Amino acid sequence: MEQIGVNRLAHAAIVGVVKDVLPETQVGLLVGARQWPLLAARMDRIRDEGGPAFLGAHLARLQADTSFKDGPSSTTVGRLVDATLRSLTTPPSTPAAPASRVRVSPAAARSRSTTIPAAAAGGQPTAAEAAVPAHRQPAAPARGAGRTR
Numbered sequence: 001m002e003q004i005g006v007n008r009l010a011h012a013a014i015v016g017v018v019k020d021v022l023p024e025t026q027v028g029l030l031v032g033a034r035q036w037p038l039l040a041a042r043m044d045r046i047r048d049e050g051g052p053a054f055l056g057a058h059l060a061r062l063q064a065d066t067s068f069k070d071g072p073s074s075t076t077v078g079r080l081v082d083a084t085l086r087s088l089t090t091p092p093s094t095p096a097a098p099a100s101r102v103r104v105s106p107a108a109a110r111s112r113s114t115t116i117p118a119a120a121a122g123g124q125p126t127a128a129e130a131a132v133p134a135h136r137q138p139a140a141p142a143r144g145a146g147r148t149r
Contacts, residue, residue, distance in 0.1 A: 004037055004038070004040075004041045005041060005044070006037070006040050006041050006044045010044050010047070011040060011044075013047065013052065014040050014043045014044060014047065014055070015027070015031060017043070017047070017052055017055050017056050017059060018030065018031070018043075018059060020056065021056065021059040021060060021062055021063060022059075022062060022063075026080060029076065029077050029080055030077075030080055030081065030084060032077075033077050033080070033081050035081045039081065039084055039085065039088070042085075042088050043055055043059075043088065046058060046088060058087050058088050058090075059084070059087055059088075060087075061086075061087040061090075062083060062084060062087050065083050065086075065087065067079060067082075067083055068080040068082070068083040
């Protein structure tokens, strides 16, 4: 922790703020995670900028975020680290939306599609293959590049 600029007193203060927000078992999982030193360094910077209350406001969203509680127990630590990182990188006034619950609208998916619908082609028959960008289309072999006798 000293190598990334978090001294022992700062680390103890950060763990104290995390203990105020999360249950003891989840605190143990988070502090024991491989990514904890990087999260602690980010938390230390936030605490230096706005104080422990500002860090607490960031972490308070973990109480409402249930994305890390859902799913298999083998991936709980990763989901908890992701939720903590989201809560630290989003300003406290903005509600954090769980990343695992992102919905894609069908209209947006169609607008990003590489196939040309019949209506957009102006009445022309659509190709059986997907539209391929010009730089990805196969090129004909260069003239005279084959074997000659």
